[in-house]
Amino acid sequence: MKSLIQSIKEGYSPLKLRNFRIYVSGQAMSMIGTWMQMTAQSWVVWELTHSELKLGIVAMLGFIPFVLLGPWSGVWADILDRRKLLIGTQVSAMILAVIFAVLVQTNSIQLWHVYILSALLGVVNTLDMPAQSAFIGDLSGIQHIRKAVAVNSTLVQISRMLGPALAGWVIAGFGVAPAFWLNALSFVAVIFSLMAISSSQAVHKRTGNHLNEFLDGVRFICSQPRILDLMFLTLVLTFFAFSAVQIMPAVATDVLHGDARVLGNLLGSAGAGALLGSMIIMPLTAKIKKVGLLAAIATIWTGLWFVIFALSRNIYASMLFLFLSNLLAPLIFITTSSVMQASAPANMRARLMSALLMIIFGIQPVASIFIGYSAHKLGSPLAILINGALMIAGTLAILLFRPELRKWEVEEGGRTNKY
Secondary structure, eight states: OHHHHHHHHHHTGGGGSHHHHHHHHHHHHHHHHHHHHHHHHHHHHHHHHOOHHHHHHHHHHHHHHHHHHHHHHHHHHHHSOHHHHHHHHHHHHHHHHHHHHHHHHTTOOOHHHHHHHHHHHHHHHHHHHHHHHHHHHHHHOGGGHHHHHHHHHHHHHHHHHHHHHHHHHHHHHHOSHHHHHHHHHHHHHHHHHHHTOOOOOOOOOOOSOHHHHHHHHHHHHHTOHHHHHHHHHHHHHIIIIIHHHTTHHHIIIIISOOOHHHHHHHHHHHHHHHHHIIIIIHHHTTTOSOHHHHHHHHHHHHHHHHHHHHHOOOHHHHHHHHHHHTSSHHHHHHHHHHHHHHHSOGGGHHHHHHHHHHHHHHTHHHHHHHHHHHHHHHOHHHHHHHHHHHHHHHHHHHHHHOGGGGTOOBOTTSOBOOO
């Protein structure tokens, strides 16, 4: 028992660093608001259209900027001051939340408004996420990157659990607009946290044009088969699991016959599972060196519980199955991010994260339309079941064709060894 507690305590050691502690605290508060807005936005679209396909289109528009701007956003995060860049993206996201709140408050919101705001927020996220991922390493030091990513993920999962649940209760009790106002207010915390700290980032000068610098990062990734293994597993998970979240309003109302509270409880249950995975399971697995095999098992686990969730018609059983489906998902993201950053040269960490995000989120327009169309034609439960089954099949395929995945190990600090 003592060793268990000690392992968990060691996993949170980056919180001893003042700058890191201040930043992730502000970020966690902001993320609660972000998840509230995501839930409220889905509910607005569902109330306007009652169309799973339209839910997919809104999600698609939010992901398209990752494809269009991905080759540049990571390079900018490497050559610009990441702290100042993050302040700019947070202010921009706050302005968009205020616009959304005003449109909903005045009953002026229309579907085309949501389309435009979703696309603009996608642009902001494309600039924000690579900088944010690399900034974690700036604050913690690369030697603590795996633990720091895990701590940040834990706080994000707390937000993911609380945000949708709060949104459901706010929408049911006070209407949709307050969810957007609260999100706008939450950005104040992270903006002040960024202004209160300093980072140890070494800003790198340009060595060529942006596209060539991005391609340098892509070539580095292609030279690292272990990173490619993890990226494939992350891609499988995000393509089939992330997209399923987009049609949860349809599941809440048409399958479980509930309201916004049920939607919030479903998404909150998923967040609770991811939170437990980040807080307890991730520290306990930190000493397991065969992280490739571990990530593959986690992906199969997630797909299996999505299949079971699709068969449920009971609210509480559905919440339990979503909780279990998200239990191991953080392990995949944390492992991929930490291995990439620990393996990367110091001057291309952000562009490597940009390439990862570009692949993960760039494929989401296809994933969103895929599940939106299949849910429209086949119904939400069958669409989710198909996604879960394909998640399992994709993972088994890489285990079959890449037997090295079962063998390679990660060293202390996140670097991979040769197999």
